[in-house]
Amino acid sequence: PFATAHAATLPVTSCADDGSPGTLRSVIAAAHDGDVVDMTQLTCGTITLELGEIGTGDLRNLTLDGPGRDKLTISGGGVSPILHAQSYNLLFTVRDVTLAHGRTEPNKYEHSACLSSELGYLTIERVDITDCHSYFNPVYGVHGGGAVSAGLLTMIDSTITDSSVHLVDSDGSAQGGGAFAGR
DSSP states (O other): OOOOSOOOEEEOOBOOOSSOTTBHHHHHHHOOTTOEEEOTTOOOSEEEOSSOOEEOTTOSEEEEEOSOTTTOEEEEEEEEOOEEOOSTTOEEEEEEEEEEEEBOOTTSOOOOSSEEEEEEEEEEEEEEEESOEEEEOGGGOOEEOSSEEEEEEEEESOEEESOEEEESSSSSOEEOSSEEEOO
């Protein structure tokens, strides 16, 4: 079900987050099913999201490849979630990067602070996830995963540290300060 007719490797060439060509945001927006978003040639240490969370749109299969978790961090800057895989049954893979400083706000319908694919299949491989804090308001439903949420989660040689989930009102539930998998 995840086979695609079109698959390409799309290079990220800029560490800016202004939506211009070559940025992570613009490359993901231009991706098609099955594509690989290639960040391996970046020489900067951090991509700080200035325009908020990056979503995958309606893709069904996407891979993000970084240069190494000790070489590149994608940061929410302490004010924004980082990556949200939006499609049902998406196969989303993230490798060789650090995700840090993600945050959700209680007055919005948001997902986990660093990485969410709550109805999809998420694989993280050689990824460090740290300092991700979700603040959930039960008005918007039951949520899980301060740092990561997925329908099905596979972690390979990866860590989640210093992350939390906070419930703003006691009339609801929130599960998994680090990760939550719903299936």
